[in-house]
Amino acid sequence: MALCLFIAAFGWTTAPISHAQNTPAQEELPPEPPLGLDDVPVPDDNPMTRPKIELGRMLYFEKRYSGDGKVSCATCHMPRRGFSNARQYGTGFDGRLTLRNVPTVINAAYNETHFWDGRAASLEDQARGPILHPSEMASSEERIIRTLGAIPEYRARFKEAFGSPGVSLERVVQAIATFERTLLSGNSPFDRWKYGGDKSALSPRAIRGFEVFRSKGNCVKCHLVDEFSAPFTDDKFHNLGVGMDKKPLQLGREVITKKKKDRGKFKTPTLRHITQTAPYMHDGRFATLEEVVDFYEEGGHPNPHLDPDMKPLKLTKTEKADLIAFMGALTGDLPEVKAPELPK
Numbered sequence: 001m002a003l004c005l006f007i008a009a010f011g012w013t014t015a016p017i018s019h020a021q022n023t024p025a026q027e028e029l030p031p032e033p034p035l036g037l038d039d040v041p042v043p044d045d046n047p048m049t050r051p052k053i054e055l056g057r058m059l060y061f062e063k064r065y066s067g068d069g070k071v072s073c074a075t076c077h078m079p080r081r082g083f084s085n086a087r088q089y090g091t092g093f094d095g096r097l098t099l100r101n102v103p104t105v106i107n108a109a110y111n112e113t114h115f116w117d118g119r120a121a122s123l124e125d126q127a128r129g130p131i132l133h134p135s136e137m138a139s140s141e142e143r144i145i146r147t148l149g150a151i152p153e154y155r156a157r158f159k160e161a162f163g164s165p166g167v168s169l170e171r172v173v174q175a176i177a178t179f180e181r182t183l184l185s186g187n188s189p190f191d192r193w194k195y196g197g198d199k200s201a202l203s204p205r206a207i208r209g210f211e212v213f214r215s216k217g218n219c220v221k222c223h224l225v226d227e228f229s230a231p232f233t234d235d236k237f238h239n240l241g242v243g244m245d246k247k248p249l250q251l252g253r254e255v256i257t258k259k260k261k262d263r264g265k266f267k268t269p270t271l272r273h274i275t276q277t278a279p280y281m282h283d284g285r286f287a288t289l290e291e292v293v294d295f296y297e298e299g300g301h302p303n304p305h306l307d308p309d310m311k312p313l314k315l316t317k318t319e320k321a322d323l324i325a326f327m328g329a330l331t332g333d334l335p336e337v338k339a340p341e342l343p344k
Contacts, residue, residue, distance in 0.1 A: 029048045029053075030042045031182060034333055035196055036188065036190070036194075040184070042181065046174045046178060049178075051161040052161040052178045054157070054179075055158065055161045055179075056175035056179025056180070057179045058157070058342055058343070060077075060176055060180075061074045062342055064147050064148075065137075066093065066131075066137040066139050067093045067094075067134075067137060067138030067139055067143070068138070071136070073176060075091065075092075076090040076098075076102045079337040081276070083106050083183060084101075087279075087284070088279055089101060092136035092138070093134065093137060093138035094138075096135045098135060098136060101116075101284035103116065104269070105180050106185045106270065106273050107184060107231070108126070109183070110231055113267065114126035116282040117237075117253050117267070119256050122177070126177070126180075127172075127176040127180070131144075131172070144168070144172055145168065151344070153343035154167065157343075161175060183335060185332045186332050187333045188272070188329060188330050188332030188333075189201045189202055189331075189332075190202060190230070190326070190329045190330055191332060193207075193329075195228075205322050205326075206322070206325045206329045208319075208325075209322035209325045209326025209329075211322075212315065212319045212322055212326070216314075217296070217313055217315065217323060218309060221309055222236070222268045223270075223271050231270060232271040233270045235267070235268065237252070237267050239263065239264040239306055240266075240281075240295075240296075240300040240307060240310055241300040241301025241303050241310070242281045242285065242300075243264060243282065243283060244264045249264065250282075251264065252264050252282070264305050265307075266281075266282045271327055271330050273331050273332070273334065274331075275327065275328050275330075276331060293323060293324060297320070299311050299313070
């Protein structure tokens with residue numbers, strides 16, 4: 001299904017609230033995924049409904065419930081920047097910089113864990129963390145209830161989305177997570193070539209790049225592609241040496257698991273829309289894909305916990321260029337998301 005039809009099906013233009021008894025507020029709508037993606041997982045305790053998606057979209061752009069009234073989810077996860085922010089770090093409450101590069105929320109619906117260190121186990125937890133973090137949105141449940149509960153239209157939309165009155169932190173994160181589950185990117189030139197049977201969808205250079213990707217480059221070991229779908233991530237954690245050249249060391253996953261074997265490991269990001277989400281790595285150190293490929297070409301940064309698959313690749317200049325051309329073919333259809341007119 002083309003994503004333009006997918007967008008229309010969800011009715012992302014702000015519409016008047018219906019108060020009819022047969023409101024579709026509890027209608028489940030797991031979207032049909034675009035070409036190249038699996039079915040979207042939706043948790044049983046947070047079913048997807050049209051009113052909840054629209055409420056989540058509003059809350060995604062809403063700044064007033066942040067600590068200073070100036071920060072929203074979209075401050076860092078900008079639709080026009082591939083749902084990242086095109087900067088080395090995020091910017092939060094009172095202009096404070098976050099400690100890590102902003103990961104995209106494109107296809108985050110499929111993630112088993114979230115953030116570079118995997119600290120959040122669900123999209124709902126992924127939304128909750130920044131809302132409460134003192135350096136990001138710096139909000140609180142009390143502020144959320146006071147701010148949003150004072151706006152009549154929000155009160156009505158919460159009731160329509162959840163079937164009963166009440167504003168709460170839990171409902172806010174459920175609505176935002178529901179909206180984020182619609183941010184799917186597939187049907188890229190690569191998808192049309194591999195899964196759609198369109199042999200003209202990829203350039204010869206990109207086809208050669210895919211061969212490098214799955215053979216000599218060994219990229220497919222972590223950025224997965226199978227015969228039915230291509231998440232372009234294994235959703236796991238690896239030590240590439242990034243951050244192991246810093247003082248103090250950037251421990252990554254070890255901070256969460258408390259296990260030394262996880263030292264310096266960070267989550268594998270998806271490569272979908274990768275040309276739109278620079279800079280790269282958890283610390284945003286690389287401005288271009290050329291720099292990233294050169295880093296892998298050298299086998300990463302040596303350290304005692306380096307992933308065993310990180311080895312010098314010995315790619316030629318042509319192979320590097322082909323590989324980058326292939327990654328450029330991973331930019332697919334993405335919903336056009338614009339900031340809505342927010343309730344007064």
